[in-house]
Amino acid sequence: MSFLELTHLSHCHPNQTHGLQHINLSLDQGEFHCLLGRSGCGKSTLLKLAAGLLTPHTGQVLLQGKPMRQPAQHIGFVFQNPTLLDWLTVWDNVLLPASLHGKPSPSRLTQAQRLLHELGIESLSQHYPSQLSGGQQSRVAIARALLLQPPLLFMDEPFAALDALTREQLQDKLLEIGAQHQSTVLFVTHDVYEAMYLADSLSVLEQGQIVHQQHIALPKPRYDALRTSADFMHLAHSLRALIKQLL
Ligand SMILES: Nc1ncnc2c1ncn2[C@@H]1O[C@H](COP(=O)(O)OP(=O)(O)OP(=O)(O)O)[C@@H](O)[C@H]1O
Numbered sequence: 001m002s003f004l005e006l007t008h009l010s011h012c013h014p015n016q017t018h019g020l021q022h023i024n025l026s027l028d029q030g031e032f033h034c035l036l037g038r039s040g041c042g043k044s045t046l047l048k049l050a051a052g053l054l055t056p057h058t059g060q061v062l063l064q065g066k067p068m069r070q071p072a073q074h075i076g077f078v079f080q081n082p083t084l085l086d087w088l089t090v091w092d093n094v095l096l097p098a099s100l101h102g103k104p105s106p107s108r109l110t111q112a113q114r115l116l117h118e119l120g121i122e123s124l125s126q127h128y129p130s131q132l133s134g135g136q137q138s139r140v141a142i143a144r145a146l147l148l149q150p151p152l153l154f155m156d157e158p159f160a161a162l163d164a165l166t167r168e169q170l171q172d173k174l175l176e177i178g179a180q181h182q183s184t185v186l187f188v189t190h191d192v193y194e195a196m197y198l199a200d201s202l203s204v205l206e207q208g209q210i211v212h213q214q215h216i217a218l219p220k221p222r223y224d225a226l227r228t229s230a231d232f233m234h235l236a237h238s239l240r241a242l243i244k245q246l247l
């Protein structure tokens with residue numbers, strides 16, 4: 001049985017001529033799956049459907065064989081825009097998922113501290129979102145999503161606002177944290193190289209349909225030198241050429 005399964009999903013936003021159609025996607029526990037595709041093809045919509053934040057018109061989302069509850073529990077979601085609460089400090093934003101259930105436990109406080117450190121935003125913990133750069137806000141949103149160590153993580157271009165070096169560091173950090181907790185991850189990106197490095201498998205979306213799926217045959221755990229290896233380059237170039245043909 002798959003950990004997360006989307007079967008025959010379709011969905012249309014109001015006034016949209018054609019939305020998502022016949023989406024089938026299956027993720028094993030611990031699998032990292034990337035969604036690639038042009039702007040406007042439906043990646044964010046698909047992510048929200050998979051997380052139970054939108055209701056499909058047909059088809060269903062199954063979590064360990066059971067229909068996803070709404071609102072879905074035990075998930076982490078990083079939205080395309082960081083969606084922080086302006087009136088809370090960085091520290092309180094990160095702790096929000098725990099604070100919603102009462103006073104955060106000492107282990108949650110330690111976990112929040114560790115995440116801020118790992119994401120390089122420790123010194124900003126008493127700042128408010130309006131005092132942060134776009135990339136810093138993204139990192140706060142990522143820390144918040146990881147706080148409860150959710151078994152299922154949805155991330156919508158979480159590294160888009162970051163410089164290349166920080167982006168690579170956070171890719172490695174995310175893979176490390178994901179592996180520690182056997183997290184299943186559905187991750188949207190525009191970047192073929194990012195998808196290649198992170199994913200066990202990927203889907204390419206075009207005009208609301210999955211037009212290509214593939215397993216990424218690269219060694220795990222991934223390591224920094226892989227990014228410039230001949231195998232990696234070869235696979236990434238083939239994928240890039242294929243996507244150019246498809247889209
Ligand atoms: N709330 C909404 N109401 C109406 N139409 C919407 C809404 N959200 C998205 N759409 C439309 O649905 C389509 C898919 O949008 P979506 O945000 O899923 O694309 P995307 O692939 O994530 O794009 P991008 O890469 O630019 O983030 C677009 O044509 C968009 O205009």
Ligand SMILES: [Mg+2]
Nearest residue numbers: 043044080156
């Ligand atoms: Mg989007």
